[in-house]
Amino acid sequence: MNTIVILSVTGIAAMMSDVFKLKKALFGLSLLGLLIALVFSVYDWGQYATYFNQMVLTDNYAVVFTTMLIGITFLWFLMSKDFFSSHSSASEHYALILFSLTGGVMMTNFSDLTILFLGLEILSIALYILAGSDKGNLFSNEASLKYFMIGSFATGFLLFGIALIYGATSSFNLQEISAYVQQHNGSLPMYFYAGILMILTGLTFKVSAVPFHFWAPDVYDGSPTLVTTYMLSVVKMAAFAALYRLFIYCFAPVYEFWIPVFAIMSAVTMLLGNITAVYQKSLKRMLAYSSIAHAGYMLMALASPGGTSRSALMFYLLAYAISTLGVFNVLYQVHKVTGREEIKSVKGLFRKNPFAAIMLTLCMLSMAGIPPVAGFFGKYYMFVSTLNGGLTWLVLIAVLSSLIGVYFYFKVIIAAFQEPELENTAYYRQPSDLTVLYICGILSLLLGILPQFVAGLL
């Protein structure tokens, strides 16, 4: 709970900083706020405490995901300093990012459907604005409008689902709903199941799973690159944490009903995401489709809940978010210098900065799931947990679609090691621009060598 309070206070302070002429110190202030929130979040480890009339529940699951969210946002801040300085309304941008992180943290700590809804909206409304933060650019405008429309459309479904669940169980509290469902299993009204399906629809819109993925490539492609990075790492993490928490804590007694839905969704999502990504020329759009495919792998945790699926989901999200940050750091620098976001724009990276090229390779290998980097163990844990759940066919499809994935991830790696095409490849002039890439590459490698330390947490 302290984490939520600290993050919102930091956000409000950022919003007020214009009044108090603190604009210069804002970057340091936000990082400090994030660090304090991180410390408080880790401090909650091992506790099982409820706050606000049992609406917020802090347990180890919440602590791990909260810490990951704040840590990833911290790294994101390190690579996005000039996102803020290039806009006239920097303080609002800081505030919006911090508010949306607050929403994300609420989504991992909720124990009441009210908090789930409020967290989701706090997370989303801030991002609708950020997606359109490049005001003069029609692409950014379009991304913002699409994200807004699809987001509120999905919210409508989520809310209708919540209302139906409330009607069937007369409670919004996860424990109470779960207990009620356990007791009355078999005699629940039809609209309870309709409610589960509608909540499922609303939340899978947010994680961009097929068939609710059509908005994702456009929004991820059109938004400013750094906002896309934030959406792909932090938002995806928060949405999956909430989805898993809701279905495991609340709807576990009727799991026969929703497991097949997730299994089919997962298979279709990863196949479609990977196959479409092959045809993309733009690196940003390719990463957008690959993020859809990754959502498919993550849904495997919901298709075989229980057992080790929880730690598998956590590890997969962490590995994916870290490698996304690294790759987008390169993409952002490339875009800044060349104004293009194609795969061939990274050509010549090895020539100018071999270390950066190696780090990019590590991040890409992590996305593709090749040992010895983190992504391999993410997939490995996920596949093992799904096999234990008895869904062999799903694992087979996952392995096949990973093979497709290897092809387009290697296209980027190969481009990085080729000779430069253009002479204006100056994006490696300032080594400090790529700090986050180095951090992410090394983290991916460390997580790949010693996965058991993190995976053993949950």
Add this chain to the structure above:
Amino acid sequence: MAAINIDHYLLLSAVLFCIGVAGVLFRRNAIVIFMCIELMLNSVNLLLTSFSNQHNDPSGQIFVFFIMAVAAAEVAVGLAILVMIYRNAKSVDIDFFNKLKE
């Protein structure tokens, strides 16, 4: 005539919700789409209130206040986005926005 019970409310809000969904899917004017999204949210409000009355439990009505507040915030942001778009494109027809698709 049979008394009006919860099923009638359920049916009414389901119909309202479906009208909203159909509007979002088939209308082309962004403002009309916003209105349809509002209709979806309001059908949820109706449903929550009637369930709350049926269960004799006020928490459903409290939830309605949250939905109203959030819907107001959403509309504020959505209209701001539309104004920004209208300045650049001089149109709020969503068929205009397929630049990212090519």
